Amino acid sequence: MIYTITLNPAIDLVIITKKLEANTVNRTENFELQPNGKGVNVSFILKKMGIKNMATGIGGGFTLDYITAGxxxxxxxxxxxxxxxxTRINVFTRVLDQNVEYKEVNPGPEVGPEVQDKFLKYLKDTLKADDTLIISGSFSKGIKAEYLVEIAKITAEKDIKLVIDSSSKVVLDTLQYQPYLLKPNDQELASFFDLNEKLDQEKIIELARKLISAGCQNVLVSLGENGAALINKDHAYFGNAPKIQALNTAGAGDTMLGTFIGEKSKAKSDTAALKSAIAAASDTASRSGLTDFKLEKYLKEIQVSEIK
Amino acid sequence: MIYTITLNPAIDLVIITKKLEANTVNRTENFELQPNGKGVNVSFILKKMGIKNMATGIGGGFTLDYITAGxxxxxxxxxxxxxxxxTRINVFTRVLDQNVEYKEVNPGPEVGPEVQDKFLKYLKDTLKADDTLIISGSFSKGIKAEYLVEIAKITAEKDIKLVIDSSSKVVLDTLQYQPYLLKPNDQELASFFDLNEKLDQEKIIELARKLISAGCQNVLVSLGENGAALINKDHAYFGNAPKIQALNTAGAGDTMLGTFIGEKSKAKSDTAALKSAIAAASDTASRSGLTDFKLEKYLKEIQVSEIK
Structure with missing residues (x-):
């Protein structure tokens, strides 16, 4: 079974309004609610690929109920x-007159040690060898970054494939437990090594290989409009991104990760999985929701090359 | 029994943030959710006064569930x-660095004729002579202003005290059914007569008496920092507002209305009810939530005078 973990789920409240003026009532055109959270998105992507999975995590209130119902x-x-x-509601306001978007990302609820321990116990009691566990996104208030290491330890003890999408440097401390895959973007990869520079291909390979030597099995690096890279012990693959008009990049990274893991769970090759992952992520970025996996036109535009 | 009707309930999402910049992620300080809607507020106020009442209306989804649970x-x-x-979620963002508030009021859900008819039937089947019915606020999409007249007709047939807080001019068409009370503010009172001017005391009395001659029993006019007036067949009372630092005037009008009706249901005099209503509304305006009815200091500052 594939499990996703979201420790700070969210509802997205997407508002469209002609104007947004201070200290007056702005009557808006339209609003839409969507369940969100990085692990939640990965679950939706896997399910769209026909892959059974279970969404887990920590949240609260009627807003969590909406997400689980979705x-x-x-x-x-x-x-x-x-x-x-x-669970928080994030607000995205598109103001038509100014052609801008205001993104308000709210803090998650406070999560005490008791619930955190209970969740670890749930993982220990539930996960079995050969399960896959995908942990994505930020943590709610009260959950320390080191919680990721505790989860990694459980997966190592039980021989579970661990997949991590986190911008926290604490991912470095999980490498001793041989995670199956990390999915940083290029900025996150740089920040793991305290670098604050635009990485070229050579540097991406160098840094990813440091993660591999420290125990990680695969590194999937999303590169935005430059596509993505997959680096493991044997290979370094780069795939370009198709030309798209980016409408809403939210969820593109989650789509890439979910598609890659989904394709690998169907025993696809690394290069095929990378190509599908880039195509699906590009499609998600070009529309308001997640991809519908009609990807032929994108797949034609993507070449994956091995860098020796 | 006292019933409140809210035909477009809302959740208020109140966000506090240091900054609000376009096209970037603004991580906010805090957010809070509150059930809202004008009739819903009146229900809360009546209950705080120890008066049994029932909140009715039309809404939808998990957001309505949150309001009814509250x-x-x-x-x-x-x-x-x-x-x-x-049911909609309205967003109020206080931006600390700019010292401004952005108010986003979203449209309500579409309400079809079937549900509208069902709601009228519910009122017909449920209401009994001597009940009080308070209808407050805007209507959801699909409900025409004339719906108010249909409700007024039902209350007249059944000898029910009808109380209306609506900015729609259609209130004029309800007067033939002798509503117990209308609660316009001064701007709304002017707009009922197609006037667009600041009303003085004399003009307020003149216009209110026009409503009275057309069938209305009492007119409660809220005047913001100038207090409020109560005009009926026999009297015209004015009460000043105490000096307050207004923090959040949302709900002040609902507090005034709920308190006035509550005091009258306890057989208080018009002048006593008017005084309490101004005090409670002032207290609501001076804080983030509704009043807690500790009103001694405000009551001391309010004088009610009869204008002959």
């Missing part, structure tokens, strides 16, 4: 532990 | 008819 409506099983405060 | 948690019974789309 997942279950799509046939995805859920197991979220509950805290007292509600 | 009401029921306070011991207020609810009866909301459900539509498919969710």
């Amino acid at each position: 997942l279950e409506e799509k046939g995805i099983k859920t197991k979220f532990l509950k805290v007292k405060e509600p | 009401l029921e948690e306070k011991g207020i019974k609810t009866k909301f008819l459900k539509v498919k789309e969710p």
Whole structure:
């Protein structure tokens, strides 16, 4: 079974309005609610690929209920532990007159040590050898970055494939537990090594190989409009991104990760999985929701090359 | 029994953030969710005064569930008819660096004729002589202003005290059904007569008496920092507002209305009810939530005078 973990789920409230003026009532044109959170998105992507998976994590209130209802409506099983405060609602306001977007990302609820321990116990009791565990995104208030290491330890003990999408430098401390895959973007990869520079191909390979030597099995690096790279012990593959008009890049990284893991779970080759992952992520970036996996036109435009 | 009607309930999402910049992620300081809607607020106020009441209306989705749960948690019974789309979430963002507030008021869900008819039937089947019905606020998409007249007709047939807080000119068409009370503010009172001017005391009395001659029993006019007026067949009372530092005037009008009706239901005099209503509304305006009815200091500052 594939499990996703979201420790700070969110609802996206997407508002469209002609104007946004201070200290007056702005009557808006339209609003839409969407369940979100990086692990939640990965679950939706896997399910769209026909892959059974379970969405887990920690959240609270009626806003969490909305997210789990949205997942279950799509046939995805859920197991979220509950805290007292509600899961956050993030607000994205597109102002037509100014042609700008205001993104307001709210803090998550406070999660105490008791619920954190209970969630680790749930993982210990539930996960079995050969399961895959994907942990994505930020943590709620009260959960330290080191919680990631505790989860990694459990997966190592039980021989579970661990997949991590986190911008925290604490991922370096999980490498001793041989995670199956890390998915940084180029900026995150640089920040793991305290660099603050635009990485070229050579540097990406060099840094990814440092992660591999320290124990990681695969590094999938998303590069935005430059595509993505997959680096492991034996190979370094780069794939270009197709030309798209980016509309909403939210969820593109989650789509890339979910598609890659989904393709690998179907025993596809690294290069085929990388190509699909780039195509699906590009499609997600070009529309308001997640990809519908009609990817022929994108796949034609993507070449994957091995860098020796 | 006292019933409140809210035909376009809302959740308020109140965000505090240091900055709000376009096209970048603004990580906010704090957010809070509150059940809202003008009738919902009146229900909360009545309950705070120890007066049993029932909150009714039309809404939808998990957001309506949150509102009804909030009401029921306070011991207020609810009866909301459900539509498919969710009840709206309005967003109020206070930006600390700029010292401004951005208010985004979203449209309500579409309410079809079937649900509208069902709600009228519910009122016909449920209301009894001597009940009070308070209808407050805007209507959801699909509900015409004339719906107010249909409700007024039902209350007249059944000898029910009708209370209306609406900015729609259609209130004029309800006067033939002798509503117990209208609660316009001064701007709304002017707009009922197609005037667009600041009304003085004399003009307020003149216009209110026109409403009285057309059938209305009482007119409660809220005047913001100038207090409020109560005009009926026999009297015209004016009360000043105490000096306050206004923090959040949302809900002040609902507090005034709820307190006035609550005091009258306890057989208080017009002048006593007007005084309490101004004090409670002032207290609501001076804080982030609704009043807690500790009003001694405000009551001392309010004088009610009769204008002959």
